[in-house]
Amino acid sequence: MVKPTDILKEEPILEVRNLQTSFFTEKFEVKAVDGVNFAVPKGKTLGIVGESGSGKSITSLSILRLIQNPGKIIGGEILFKGENLLDKSEAQMRRVRGNEISMIFQEPMTSLNPVYTVGQQISESYRIHQNIGKKEAMLRSIDMLKLVGIPSPEQRVKQYPHELSGGMRQRVMIAMALACDPELLIADEPTTALDVTIQAQILELMKELQQRLGMSIVMITHDLGVVAETCDYVAVMYMGKVVEYAKVADLFKNPKHPYTVGLLNSLPRHDIDLGDEELTVIKGSVPSPDNMPKGCRFAPRCPFASEICVEQLPDLEQSEDGNQIRCWIYTDEWDGDPEVKVNG
């Protein structure tokens, strides 16, 4: 069994081992996150990609232990700076949230409380974690707004969220999350709801802040463009499992898992003229979670699937370039075409 830290060149700040989060309905259990392994390097960015329902958001909420009924973390370890967050009490966890690990959300339109001014909301971070007065918190909030590049912050702190644009609100969200100088920022699709031009600005801002503050980032996204732009490592998730975990350059140059290859092929590329041909798509759709395939989760949609893929679930294994992959093709047990070329 490979360790998620094997791939990193840097020290890990966060290591997730065999994380399992399930949702329980009256009749059955839905394994939203099923044995996820990855590590986040200090001061670098890990991307988690996958389509809707692959469990990436649930993974991020699990790290902060924000999963609510009927969901439950049922197994694994989340090691933050060597300590298992799953062993902490709720009160200890509250001191971690916002202070050491922060999170920003997808929808800037609904992520701010409509009844408080921007300044009051950023102040909340300080009021929760630091014993400082209202005035001092407000002054620091102004500094934070300056840091995230909001013009005339002295006026902006007095405005309500509905008076700001989407991009501005996302900047405010970032300011709130970074107020207490966390070491790890989890960004759950931070740019999905924004215009393309604003997306670029927000990503640029996050990169700049990362260099300035030296924090690590977990970037959750379904946009491979965002991954290429911002991440150092990437974990590709499919149906609650990591299928490929690699350095970003390797993943784009030499994708190994058929799912990753499918994702990349379904993107338009500027260096290849498709002519009249259409973009390739991954055939089929994600199976419903109550009808989980027995073997490899991707087998029903995989163009290379052979007998063993349908029957048995492969493990995450180290490939020859040091990355990690969950696919029978790269193992000795492979019973299909020995000459198969996944990314040819």
Next chain:
Amino acid sequence: MREEINNGAAIAKAAPNPSFVKLASVWKKLRRSYSAMIGGGLVLIFILIAYVGPYFTPYGPREQNVINKLALPSSEHLLGTDHLGRDIFSRIIHGMSITLEVGFVSVVIGLIIGVFLGIIAGYYGGRIDTIIMRFMDILLAFPGILLAMAIVSVLGPAIVNVIIAVGIFSVPVFARIVRGSTLAVRKLEYIDAIRSLGASDARIIFKHILPNVTSPLIVQATLSVATSILTASGLSFLGLGAQPPTPEWGAMLSDGRAYMYDSAHVATIPGVAIVIVVLAFNLFGDGLRDALDPKMKN
């Protein structure tokens, strides 16, 4: 399954957009609504009468003149006299403050307990929710006046106990409204966001959810004042509330009942007074609802 249906209905009924409604725009809409202006104006006048009026009444509320009993309205006694020769006009004015206080205080009691229970039920859900809301259902299953009577008969007949009884009787209404709005609000991303910053449950509930569920509450509180006044008067009418010679309207109505055939005004006038006050609160509440509901533009 039934629970799910209930939840769905509650979410649909809760404030559709629990966003901050600016005071200025509320005032603007209120001013355009006749019912709100008339109702609100009357409520203000009543409050003024209740606290200033007693200094200017021609007679004291307990001043008897047995020779001139059951007199019809005249220049001497504006609204006539009752069976003990007491001036009805003076008694109505003195009773105004009792009526309003019973209405307001009992609603405040119901509001505080109801909001607390409702927000806890809505926020935590699960078993806590089931226990609290089933208990509220039991309270709601009793006819209001019957429940209040039961409580007063345990506590003993007095105006304070009427206030407590009517307060308890309005708890479930507030609990339901707040629970519904809380269910809608707690799913919103800003609650997740504040939780991810390390806020405690108490902070989330009272600082971030409560301000977002207030607008349906303001409306319900206003309408509840009217209901509470009716129930309290009803209890006093039955002899369970204010005791003679307190100039409470329900009790006055009860006193006048015996003289209905010969001197109808003794019972009618307190009744009309109750109707007008209740109507004023209802008008104001309806107008407020229109002004605070973001779906009703213009």
